[in-house]
Amino acid sequence: MANLHDVAKRAQVSIITVSRVINNKGNVKDETKERVLKAVEELKYYPNSLGRGLNSNKVNTIGIIIATIEEVSIHGTHYYNELMAGIERVCTKNSYDMLIPTQKKFSGKDYDYLKLYYERKVDGLLMVSPDLVPSQMEEVAENKIPCVVIGDRTEKYGISYVDSDNRGGIFRVAEFLIQKGHRKLSFLKGLKDNRHVNDRLNGFYDAVHKYGLTVRDEWLLDGDFSVDSGRNALRTLISGEDMPTAIFCANDIMALGVLFEAQAAGVKVPDQLSVIGFDGLEVHRYTNPSLATIRQPLVDMGYAAAEILFQKLKGPADLPETRIFPVELLMGGSIKV
Amino acid sequence: MANLHDVAKRAQVSIITVSRVINNKGNVKDETKERVLKAVEELKYYPNSLGRGLNSNKVNTIGIIIATIEEVSIHGTHYYNELMAGIERVCTKNSYDMLIPTQKKFSGKDYDYLKLYYERKVDGLLMVSPDLVPSQMEEVAENKIPCVVIGDRTEKYGISYVDSDNRGGIFRVAEFLIQKGHRKLSFLKGLKDNRHVNDRLNGFYDAVHKYGLTVRDEWLLDGDFSVDSGRNALRTLISGEDMPTAIFCANDIMALGVLFEAQAAGVKVPDQLSVIGFDGLEVHRYTNPSLATIRQPLVDMGYAAAEILFQKLKGPADLPETRIFPVELLMGGSIKV
DNA sequence: AAACATTTTGTTAACGCAAACAATCAGTGA
DNA sequence: TCACTGATTGTTTGCGTTAACAAAATGTTT
Numbered sequence A, B: 001m002a003n004l005h006d007v008a009k010r011a012q013v014s015i016i017t018v019s020r021v022i023n024n025k026g027n028v029k030d031e032t033k034e035r036v037l038k039a040v041e042e043l044k045y046y047p048n049s050l051g052r053g054l055n056s057n058k059v060n061t062i063g064i065i066i067a068t069i070e071e072v073s074i075h076g077t078h079y080y081n082e083l084m085a086g087i088e089r090v091c092t093k094n095s096y097d098m099l100i101p102t103q104k105k106f107s108g109k110d111y112d113y114l115k116l117y118y119e120r121k122v123d124g125l126l127m128v129s130p131d132l133v134p135s136q137m138e139e140v141a142e143n144k145i146p147c148v149v150i151g152d153r154t155e156k157y158g159i160s161y162v163d164s165d166n167r168g169g170i171f172r173v174a175e176f177l178i179q180k181g182h183r184k185l186s187f188l189k190g191l192k193d194n195r196h197v198n199d200r201l202n203g204f205y206d207a208v209h210k211y212g213l214t215v216r217d218e219w220l221l222d223g224d225f226s227v228d229s230g231r232n233a234l235r236t237l238i239s240g241e242d243m244p245t246a247i248f249c250a251n252d253i254m255a256l257g258v259l260f261e262a263q264a265a266g267v268k269v270p271d272q273l274s275v276i277g278f279d280g281l282e283v284h285r286y287t288n289p290s291l292a293t294i295r296q297p298l299v300d301m302g303y304a305a306a307e308i309l310f311q312k313l314k315g316p317a318d319l320p321e322t323r324i325f326p327v328e329l330l331m332g333g334s335i336k337v
Numbered sequence C: 001a002a003a004c005a006t007t008t009t010g011t012t013a014a015c016g017c018a019a020a021c022a023a024t025c026a027g028t029g030a
Numbered sequence D: 001t002c003a004c005t006g007a008t009t010g011t012t013t014g015c016g017t018t019a020a021c022a023a024a025a026t027g028t029t030t
Helices: A004-011 A015-023 A030-043 A049-056 A079-094 A134-142 A166-179 A195-210 A227-239 A252-265 A298-314 B004-011 B015-023 B030-043 B049-056 B069-076 B079-094 B134-142 B166-179 B195-210 B227-239 B252-265 B298-314
Strands: A061-065 A097-100 A124-128 A147-150 A160-164 A185-188 A246-249 A274-278 A292-295 A322-325 A328-330 B061-065 B097-100 B124-128 B147-150 B160-164 B185-188 B246-249 B274-278 B292-295 B322-325 B328-330
Touching: A004 A015, A004 A030, A015 A030, A049 B049, A061 A079, A079 A097, A079 A298, A079 B069, A079 B079, A124 A298, A147 A298, A160 A298, A166 A185, A166 A195, A166 A246, A166 A274, A166 A292, A166 A328, A185 A195, A185 A227, A185 A252, A227 A246, A227 A252, A246 A252, A252 A274, A298 A322, B004 B015, B004 B030, B015 B030, B061 B079, B069 B079, B079 B097, B079 B298, B124 B298, B147 B298, B160 B298, B166 B185, B166 B195, B166 B246, B166 B274, B166 B292, B166 B328, B185 B195, B185 B227, B185 B252, B227 B246, B227 B252, B246 B252, B252 B274, B298 B322
Parallel strands: A061 A097, A061 A124, A124 A147, A147 A160, A160 A322, A185 A246, A246 A274, A274 A292, B061 B097, B061 B124, B124 B147, B147 B160, B160 B322, B185 B246, B246 B274, B274 B292
Antiparallel strands: A097 B097, A292 A328, B292 B328
16 A cells, blocks of 8 residues: 555655645645646555544544444334434535444443544544433533534533424424313323433423323323334223323334224224324325324434534534424324314 | 553553553563553543554454435335444444445545545445446455445455345246236336346346236336335326236335325225335335335345455455345235235 | 573554654845 | 745654564573
8 A cells, every 4th residue: 555655756755745735735836746646646545544643633533422223223213314314414514434333332331432532533422312421421521522412411511412302392282282172181101211202201291281181090001112012002092991082102103003903993093082103204194094293303403413513623612502403293184183 | 631651651661561451462460460450540541543553554443335324215215224233233243333434526536435445444345235337346356455245246356245136036026926826017117227126127027028928018117216106106007908917116115105096096905906015114014905025134134244344354355255135025915815 | 500481571663644843946126 | 146035845753552572570490
């Protein structure tokens, strides 16, 4: 592999002159420049990013820290794809590459989210719903590590973040239904009690409390994000003493299960039961009736997070910036209005 | 940021001793080792991967060259996710990170697929359905660049690849239908005539020719991978002089369109028309009737490709290895048997 | 205790690049 | 012609690491 030295020798100039030509920095006579470029071409010279990075402390790469792709892609969501698509656009614009670490453990302890940065493999970090412990958060803030969090609220540490307003979104949709006359609302929860799922449930409660509705215990259903748990939920409702008029599902896949079982059991959607999903999967348009669902603007969120990160990489990295994106109700025939 | 020198000073040893401890290489007295590790801990030392890479010519990263994520994720396919999930597993196993380049152009010319490697940002390359020109292929082969192609057949260049047998798969499904009595087969093509889409069509032709069937011109339909083009296709068939008894669709989304329009137009599926999709989208189980579809084992393909690449990174990189994965028919109610 | 082997530690150089500084050259005005 | 300016080119150094070689310390045998 040719290096600067080889090119310099061939072009009959010094190393630094070649460097200047490559980087378009400093004055070089046109004639010399041509000679150098010719040598670069002939030797198929590529600047070594390691040498470059070692010297300039910049590698033109950002790290994207995220659960395993497999994990993020389950339940049929487009979460990972859309987020990445947004991030990718900004990276392309800025000529940066994206690095995805795979080692989720570091010397037996919890994953060291900052390893990638400290090792100088990346210039900055995008962290997707990280499980940072407080000490790590403080480390990020104190050391002014260029970093933006997606899907968590980190304001108390002074760390920039981008999130969607799940809670407010569900609240508004629930409010909308209540205003349309619904009084008996139910909620089908998801598998783990992570923050996102709780937010959704909280938005539901916000509306319920605001309008002084009562939610029967049997209307708070447990699910595991699967179609079957949606089916089960509907059966549970049917076998109860009183049917709700609407059910909020923590994800679309479970909402599908509810729809299918409703059809099988002869429950009319939306006349007897309105069904609301969460995720905005493409399928929602293809069910019968079509499924009303709530969608996070994931592409925009990825884009925004990356934009904030690059802003930090260029200027001072210490000013925390924050963006909350509203979620969107994708209307469907599964809601009675 | 602490470097080897700082750690050495604190531990009262020489730089190379610290290096030895970090890399578990060579003999170091237990007592010394402890002192060094203590200093590492106290100074929060992380080995700089740039210095390391520059010296050892190894960066523990592989590059994944693929069209933009946005592009690969359209039409609702899980192509990208599944492939990446397979690759990720192998990378995790081998403690390698994954680098995704974003610059699809290099100095105004076509994308330089090898840039990442020549710049020493990665140790090897996984190339997903690349549009390599012959000279680049030869370059890969001649220079023994560790590289595995996914989704193309590169045997004539001696480059390792992993692919699925789309052609054979469709052939077998078509043959199956023919054996079940179908004589009038139609095919709904996709947008561009890329190799994959052609393969699918060719498999169809293989079966048609083998059994001496005639395919009316109006049974070869043009589509653009969208639901609407599926709907249009069905309308075209209805308005024709003779209806086929089965339609193969180049992707699932178009097959959905066919199903929907069939329902709207009163065409009975599968009694009057069998519908076969391609991709194996999750939705296929949720339509009514469920959609028969053909699935590539993408996770396995990603896994296999990565495995081959790591084998090259360890041993001699010149022996080309190849794997063709059979596709799978996911049965559904949309086929009359 | 001397000779030797083995373990342990250290010195130097190199990887490829660019910043800081130094030197040369051509052109300009006095 | 000479001093001066600006353009152009070159030399040296350091970024952080490890390999190769060198030296010192320890242990073992006679």
